[in-house]
Amino acid sequence: MKHSMPKSYSQLRASVAIAKASLLAMLRSPTSVVFSLLFPIIFIVVFGAMVDTNKVNIVVAFTPQSEIAGILYKSILSAKVLQIAHYTNEEAMYEDLKKGRIAAIIDARADSRMAFIPHYQVKLISSSSSADKTPMVHSILQDVIAGLNARLFPKNFSVASLSVEKLPGRVYKSIDFILPGQLGFSLLMAGVFGSAFLLFSLRQSLVIKRFFATPISRFSLILGEMLSRFFFQIIGFAIMVGLGYFAFGFTLVHGLLTFAEMLFLSIFGLIIFMGIGFIVSGVIENESSIAPVANTITLPQILLCGLFFPIDNYPAWLQSFCRILPLTFFVDGLRKIAFEGIHIWQMPVQMAGLLIWGLIIGFITVRVFRWE
Numbered sequence: 504m505k506h507s508m509p510k511s512y513s514q515l516r517a518s519v520a521i522a523k524a525s526l527l528a529m530l531r532s533p534t535s536v537v538f539s540l541l542f543p544i545i546f547i548v549v550f551g552a553m554v555d556t557n558k559v560n561i562v563v564a565f566t567p568q569s570e571i572a573g574i575l576y577k578s579i580l581s582a583k584v585l586q587i588a589h590y591t592n593e594e595a596m597y598e599d600l601k602k603g604r605i606a607a608i609i610d611a612r613a614d615s616r617m618a619f620i621p622h623y624q625v626k627l628i629s630s631s632s633s634a635d636k637t638p639m640v641h642s643i644l645q646d647v648i649a650g651l652n653a654r655l656f657p658k659n660f661s662v663a664s665l666s667v668e669k670l671p672g673r674v675y676k677s678i679d680f681i682l683p684g685q686l687g688f689s690l691l692m693a694g695v696f697g698s699a700f701l702l703f704s705l706r707q708s709l710v711i712k713r714f715f716a717t718p719i720s721r722f723s724l725i726l727g728e729m730l731s732r733f734f735f736q737i738i739g740f741a742i743m744v745g746l747g748y749f750a751f752g753f754t755l756v757h758g759l760l761t762f763a764e765m766l767f768l769s770i771f772g773l774i775i776f777m778g779i780g781f782i783v784s785g786v787i788e789n790e791s792s793i794a795p796v797a798n799t800i801t802l803p804q805i806l807l808c809g810l811f812f813p814i815d816n817y818p819a820w821l822q823s824f825c826r827i828l829p830l831t832f833f834v835d836g837l838r839k840i841a842f843e844g845i846h847i848w849q850m851p852v853q854m855a856g857l858l859i860w861g862l863i864i865g866f867i868t869v870r871v872f873r874w875e
Contacts, residue, residue, distance in 0.1 A: 560815055561636050561643075564588045564596050566610040566628075575611055575623050575663055578647045585643060602843045603632030603675045607640045611663070623663035630670040641667065675842065678751040683837035684810035686743060687830050690769060691804065693736055694776025695783065695797050701728060702784040703793060706873065729777060733770060740769055756844030764840050764847050771857060772833040778864035785871035804830040829864075832856035 563585055570576060579585065588605055590596040599605050608628040627644060629637040644665055651662045744762060747753030755761040783797050807821070808814070808830040814822055825831055836853035839845040847854065 560584065560586050561607075561640060562586045562588050562605045563607045563609055563640060564590055564600075564605055566596075566608060567593055569609065569611045570613040570623065573611075573613055573623070574651065575613075575625070575647070578651055579609070579611075579644070582643050582647060585640070597670070600628065600630050601632060601670060601673075603630070603673075606633045606636035609640075609644070622661075625663050625665045627665065627667045628670060629667065632673050632675045634674065637667075637669075641665075673754060673756075673842065676752060676754070678747050678753045679842045680813075680838070681811075682743065682747040682751075682753050683834050683841060686740065686765075686769065686837060687772070687808070687834040688805060688810055689739060689743070690736060690773050690833075691776050691801055691830055693732065693739075694773050694778075695780045695801055696793075697732060698728070698777045698780030699783040699787075699793050699797055700790075702781060703787065703790060706784070707790070729774075732777065733773065736769070736773055737766065740766060754842045756842065761840055761844070765837055768833070768836050768840065768847060771861075772829075775829055775833075775857060775861050775864055778861070778868050781868045781872055782864065785868070785873050804828050807831075809834055827856070829857065829860040832860070 561584055564587065565571065565576070580587065588596075588599075590599075596605070596608060600608055606629070610626040610628060612624050614622050614624060625644060625648070627637070627641055629640070648661065648663045648665060744753065744755075744765070748755060779800060780797070783793060783800070787793055787796055807817075807825045808828050809825070810830075814825045814831070817825060832853045836847075836850055836857070839850050839853070840847070
């Protein structure tokens with residue numbers, strides 16, 4: 504009786520088949536794609552864009568009385584570090600200076616000392632809120648004047664004289680920038696991750712289904728969970744603001760009223776961020792997918808919405824995208840309320856942006872949310 508010899512087994516073919524199956528499995532895994540590919544790409548784009556714009560952009564304005572047709576104005580414009588803001592309302596310009604929205608105001612007026620090349624009286628007007636940028640603007644103006652002197656009057660005469668005037672204003676401390684960003688970070692993470700994991704867990708463990716056998720309505724169940732998040736975040740909000748205020752001098756312009764308005768805005772923001780969590784819990788199929796999907800939504804906002812460094816550090820094409828994100832509207836609103844003393848009804852851009860995002864997220868939530 505003859506026995507057929509077994510065919511030789513190709514180990515190489517087996518390895519290729521295993522590699523192919525494993526690669527397909529990794530590509531189908533949200534965790535692998537997000538943490539191995541998407542996150543590094545996001546970091547490269549964000550920090551690469553910042554590296555390309557490592558120069559400092561300082562916003563200044565000229566008074567309406569300034570001579571803008573002369574050689575001095577054109578030379579100041581050529582300083583790439585300076586960005587000129589144009590105002591039609593002089594009162595609004597000085598108000599922005601006191602609030603730190605612009606670094607300085609330049610008043611450059613020509614006198615008639617010489618007919619063919621006028622002599623300029625240049626006054627640099629600054630405030631306490633932009634004290635960190637004033638020396639840089641002063642140095643730039645000195646360099647501009649020195650360059651004109653070397654080109655036009657290498658011997659003795661100076662084309663301009665420079666003086667400094669300082670207006671009263673609130674000192675803008677680092678905590679005034681950092682604390683609103685950290686409040687936004689805390690609420691974003693709590694709203695998205697907390698609600699996503701909670702609702703998915705309740706659905707998977709059939710807790711929601713068991714509630715259907717009770718007189719409790721679905722709305723009451725969701726409302727109860729949201730209220731628990733609100734109370735917990737209010738405690739955290741009060742602790743963080745209190746720590747910043749008493750330990751580091753965080754600015755609350757109107758005291759308790761400012762605190763209350765920041766708290767109201769935080770509740771509004773938390774509702775939006777929890778809505779994002781509801782969307783995540785509705786679209787994912789397994790618990791291991793929650794973290795990568797939620798991180799895909801939260802990480803770009805953490806990096807792009809001015810939590811740790813100003814949005815102005817990014818190139819113009821990226822700034823436009825940064826400014827329409829919901830976390831940007833929220834954090835900008837907190838900073839305006841806390842440091843500038845603006846009331847909620849006085850910042851229509853931020854409130855309209857949050858309202859639009861709330862409507863969009865609410866619409867999507869209704870479409871994708873699942874009870875079972």
